[in-house]
Amino acid sequence: MLGVWTTTQIRTAEDRLLARTPDGALMRKAAFGLATAVLDLLRERTGGTAGRRVTLLVGAGNNGGDALWAGVFLRRRSVAVTAVLLNPDRAHAAGLAALRRAGGRVSETLDDPDLVVDGIVGLQAHGPLRPAAAALVEQVEVPIVAVDLPSGVDPDTGAVDGPAVRAAVTVTFGARKPVHVLNTTHCGEVRLVDIGLGPELPDPDLIVLEPDDVGYAWRVPGPRDDKYTQGVTGIAAGSANYPGAAVLSSGAAVLATSGMVRYAGYAADVVRGRWPELVATGNVEDAGRVQAWVVGPGLGTGQAGRSILAAVLHEAVPTCVDADGITLLAANPALWDARDPDAPVVLTPHDREFARIAEPLGIKLGADRVAAARELAKRLDSVVLLKGNATVVAAPDGRTLVNPATSSWLATAGSGDVLTGLVGALLATGLDPWLAAGCAAWAHVRAGELAATADASATADEETGVPTPASRILEAIPGAIRAARSAVAAY
Ligand SMILES: NC(=O)C1=CN([C@@H]2O[C@H](COP(=O)(O)OP(=O)(O)OC[C@H]3O[C@@H](n4cnc5c(N)ncnc54)[C@H](OP(=O)(O)O)[C@@H]3O)[C@@H](O)[C@H]2O)[C@@H](O)CC1
Numbered sequence: 001m002l003g004v005w006t007t008t009q010i011r012t013a014e015d016r017l018l019a020r021t022p023d024g025a026l027m028r029k030a031a032f033g034l035a036t037a038v039l040d041l042l043r044e045r046t047g048g049t050a051g052r053r054v055t056l057l058v059g060a061g062n063n064g065g066d067a068l069w070a071g072v073f074l075r076r077r078s079v080a081v082t083a084v085l086l087n088p089d090r091a092h093a094a095g096l097a098a099l100r101r102a103g104g105r106v107s108e109t110l111d112d113p114d115l116v117v118d119g120i121v122g123l124q125a126h127g128p129l130r131p132a133a134a135a136l137v138e139q140v141e142v143p144i145v146a147v148d149l150p151s152g153v154d155p156d157t158g159a160v161d162g163p164a165v166r167a168a169v170t171v172t173f174g175a176r177k178p179v180h181v182l183n184t185t186h187c188g189e190v191r192l193v194d195i196g197l198g199p200e201l202p203d204p205d206l207i208v209l210e211p212d213d214v215g216y217a218w219r220v221p222g223p224r225d226d227k228y229t230q231g232v233t234g235i236a237a238g239s240a241n242y243p244g245a246a247v248l249s250s251g252a253a254v255l256a257t258s259g260m261v262r263y264a265g266y267a268a269d270v271v272r273g274r275w276p277e278l279v280a281t282g283n284v285e286d287a288g289r290v291q292a293w294v295v296g297p298g299l300g301t302g303q304a305g306r307s308i309l310a311a312v313l314h315e316a317v318p319t320c321v322d323a324d325g326i327t328l329l330a331a332n333p334a335l336w337d338a339r340d341p342d343a344p345v346v347l348t349p350h351d352r353e354f355a356r357i358a359e360p361l362g363i364k365l366g367a368d369r370v371a372a373a374r375e376l377a378k379r380l381d382s383v384v385l386l387k388g389n390a391t392v393v394a395a396p397d398g399r400t401l402v403n404p405a406t407s408s409w410l411a412t413a414g415s416g417d418v419l420t421g422l423v424g425a426l427l428a429t430g431l432d433p434w435l436a437a438g439c440a441a442w443a444h445v446r447a448g449e450l451a452a453t454a455d456a457s458a459t460a461d462e463e464t465g466v467p468t469p470a471s472r473i474l475e476a477i478p479g480a481i482r483a484a485r486s487a488v489a490a491y
């Protein structure tokens with residue numbers, strides 16, 4: 001599990017650490033880590049370091065100070081270093097003097113670099129890049145290494161509201177900040193440099209699941225298990241118009257655990273035809289016992305869907321409500337009020353579904369997606385999985401995890417139906433609903449990667465992948481589970 005801390009938490013911890021550290025020592029530690037990353041990238045891009053050219057974009061604060069001190073270390077490795085000072089009067093004085101002594105030069109132009117270092121603004125950033133910085137950044141045609149975070153991106157929400165740096169690598173210090181997991185597109189590869197902050201940090205504000213966390217959580221059958229003891233998943237999805245959603249959700253559940261899946265609804269014949277191992281009936285009441293229900297994908301928002309949703313909620317088992325199920329709940333608060341409050345619910349909205357259910361409660365989905373998901377989770381006493389490039393999973397007690405995507409190939413029709421089936425299957429195994437939703441989101445992203453690259457060792461990004469229909473994401477689920485389980489084995 002990786003921890004992520006807010007900028008306020010980090011600043012407080014840094015203040016405590018600074019108080020017991022010699023002046024300037026932390027910055028030099030940070031800058032050394034930064035210079036190492038720059039050298040690595042130079043080597044990777046140009047085959048060497050000596051004589052290569054690096055331009056530092058230097059803002060008014062300590063973020064610029066880090067860049068200047070990194071420039072000093074780079075000079076010692078014979079790199080030609082140019083500093084462009086965005087605010088010459090406020091540039092970090094000691095760093096600037098040291099860079100000049102080391103043979104670095106100051107310029108007003110980029111000077112044709114092999115690589116640019118963004119030291120414009122760090123933890124104190126607010127708002128987009130200002131015009132002078134934006135104009136410089138726009139001229140950059142080489143990879144950018146961001147100091148602490150890409151300037152112009154909000155450190156706590158990852159939101160971008162105007163010109164911002166898009167980095168190839170972000171080198172951060174002491175601890176991950178929310179931007180690093182909420183906006184991987186602008187951060188690029190994130191490298192964490194240890195500056196000894198660990199002992200000063202409180203519990204993290206957010207967590208990110210790692211493969212072995214998911215592997216540990218995924219229930220595997222033991223010698224005494226049978227098809228019922230591992231948890232049976234019920235799927236109430238699809239309609240005459242949308243049988244595909246039922247096939248995808250059911251399929252994801254079938255592939256996610258080795259127990260049993262039941263289907264109830266209008267698409268029984270289609271679903272049975274595609275997944276012969278599943279037991280299908282026409283309605284929820286006849287479906288038999290399950291340990292968790294999935295309700296909503298392709299259900300329709302009319303009277304028929306409403307009755308199915310009411311029947312599922314009446315069963316009072318852990319339930320994942322998605323898609324039309326969420327729209328129905330938003331339009332029919334009485335359905336929500338009638339549910340058994342002891343049966344956990346996981347809601348899996350995309351932005352528009354989130355707005356439908358949250359706005360009547362006075363919760364707006366703004367730049368701070370974590371805050372919005374947390375607020376809805378608390379108000380509805382449910383787990384909220386807010387979909388997007390970075391998926392946010394909030395529990396009613398405030399626990400929140402973020403599952404960043406490595407590409408946007410998952411943004412395809414039916415992809416959400418696959419995710420829902422995964423959530424339902426993990427709920428049925430008895431996993432904590434928040435963790436179930438998090439593990440499902442992880443497996444979904446991993447399956448998307450495998451489907452987009454067809455290469456188990458690769459990480460799909462926009463450059464290497466190909467479009468991947470939801471059926472392919474579904475087929476890649478076993479590979480995703482294998483990746484999580486082998487991470488446990490390797491531990
Ligand atoms: N503390 C530590 O122990 C360690 C800290 N470390 C490093 O220090 C960094 C934090 O440094 P910091 O506190 O000096 O603030 P920083 O982010 O450089 O901002 C400075 C000024 O930028 C400006 N500005 C704001 N928004 C802007 C925008 N959109 N576009 C342009 N400019 C903008 C704003 O000035 P304004 O003009 O508004 O007065 C603000 O005052 C941290 O990220 C890490 O890199 C490491 O060395 C490890 C040890």
Ligand SMILES: Nc1ncnc2c1ncn2[C@@H]1O[C@H](COP(=O)(O)OP(=O)(O)O)[C@@H](O)[C@H]1O
Nearest residue numbers: 350387388389405408410411413414415416417
């Ligand atoms: N830009 C994106 N990058 C990565 N993942 C995305 C992006 N947009 C959507 N997703 C993911 O794709 C899935 C889409 O779900 P949803 O909107 O419900 O689609 P559908 O209803 O067609 O199944 C979600 O898991 C979401 O997190």
Ligand SMILES: [K+]
Nearest residue numbers: 118121147149
């Ligand atoms: K920066």
